[in-house]
Amino acid sequence: MRLAHYRFGAVEVRADVRLPGYDRYLALVPAQRVAGDGMPGAAPEKAAQAQDLQQSPAPYVITVRRGPAEVPAGQRLARIRVRRGDVEIRAVDGGGLALLTEGLAPYSLPAGGGEEISWHLRGAPSPAEADHLIGSAVPWALAARRDTEVLHSATLVSPAGAVLLTGRSGRGKSTLSMALHQRLGWPLLGDDAAVLHLTGNEPRVLSCSREVRLWHDSGQLLGLGEGTVLTRYATKSRHAVAGDAHKPVTVTAVISLDPPAGDPDRAVPKGNLSGTQTAHAPDLAERPELTRTRSVDGVLMLRAGLMRTALLDVDLAAEEFRFLTRWARGVTFARLRYPHSPAALDTAVGLLADFAAGR
Known part of the structure; x- marks a missing residue:
């Protein structure tokens, strides 16, 4: 056939x-x-x-x-x-x-x-x-x-280079990356898996997707149509996004999305999703906070986010660590404490725009 x-x-x-x-x-x-x-x-x-x-x-x-x-x-x-x-x-x-x-x-x-x-x-x-x-x-x-590292992350392309949003499922990568794409015009090359690549000593990323997968409430918040319903979930859809997803892009920053203390992981922002978003900043307990991290912590962040199918032996683990250490040079790392609410989404978009511009 x-x-x-x-x-x-x-x-x-x-x-x-x-x-x-x-x-x-x-x-x-x-x-x-x-x-x-x-x-x-x-x-x-x-x-x-x-x-x-x-x-x-x-x-x-x-x-x-x-x-x-x-x-x-x-x-x-x-x-x-x-x-x-x-x-x-x-x-x-x-x-x-x-x-x-x-x-x-x-x-x-x-x-x-x-x-x-x-x-x-x-x-x-x-x-x-x-x-x-x-x-x-x-x-x-x-x-x-053996020679390919895949990071669980969304991939956006800011004017300064690619920005990767990493974190466990449910941290809000898809919703936040789609909001950045809509409001800042950053090309979005996928929301779930990014292939890390080195060209010489230049850290690059490749995408293996041209879609974003969102719960219906998140899609409604962002003003999207129904998309293609994922039948396994019933209330989740995939949405195609445009962009040169087949080309490698130089990476400028990797940002880990962290939930606020005591807040369970949720993929859908809380609040009145169908109404207009609040214009005022969220209160202190729900305000996103962006913190730069050391490069060594960034390497650990990358290792924690890699997709693996089996435990590594010592030789493979050492090989992986050498690659990540080289790849991380010149990349800025940060953590974003990100409560899931419409107001916090607005603030997070502004923080990431300023961060990418100023690094």
Whole structure:
């Protein structure tokens, strides 16, 4: 079967099954035509994707193939807690890894890297399984490569360079990054995973997404339409954003989003989301606060935010630390205490705009 080619920022995904809900990201290559694409009447956005792929080859290519319905048995190595359901990681024969999430088709990665994904489907993929593949499996596959570090962060491009917003799921990366994109005009290259890269000694970042995923209340607060509903959540949607997500960008700052003391992590700002935002600054207890950190703390911040599929041995940990130390040189690090309220969102946007301008 011919492979369908999809382009997600710096990543090209070649799949032997069509991904429901992702036709806008289909990319055609010479001498290949996926059924229904490249024909008269095809959507202009698909033609643009085809041009992108031919003129700017993807730095990363991942091939997705249907595997046997039963996931290979193996020893459980780890269980990673994420908001969308725990991910169980198992060792499989030959040194590969299997990743299982309850209610979704599992997938496995071969030993030595994540250039290919075996997708253990029992039928055609559901929209929820396609969302999981693109939003989770592809970044995890990139992270499984020995020479690739993937940071759990949103990526924006300020006039001074790329600004990464990192932090655990639920800290508000998606809402804040979309607000910065809307109000300051900063290109937004994805809200969840960023590939760290070095060009010489210059720290750069590549995106593996062209979307932002928001709870409906957050989308309403930002004046967005419904987007494409994520069926696994019902009240969450993905929204496409424009930007040269396939090009590496020099990084100027990394900012960790921290909740205020005693405030549980929440992805949706609190308050009257459908009404007008308050013009006055939030009270002291809810006022965002931006604090610069030392470079050594910045390296630790990066390590804490990396996506990993297994525990590292000593040699790999040392290699990772050397890379992060080099990458962090010249990057400014900070922590943003960020309460989730509409007024705090306004203040946080102003703080980050001033920070990026003044560094």
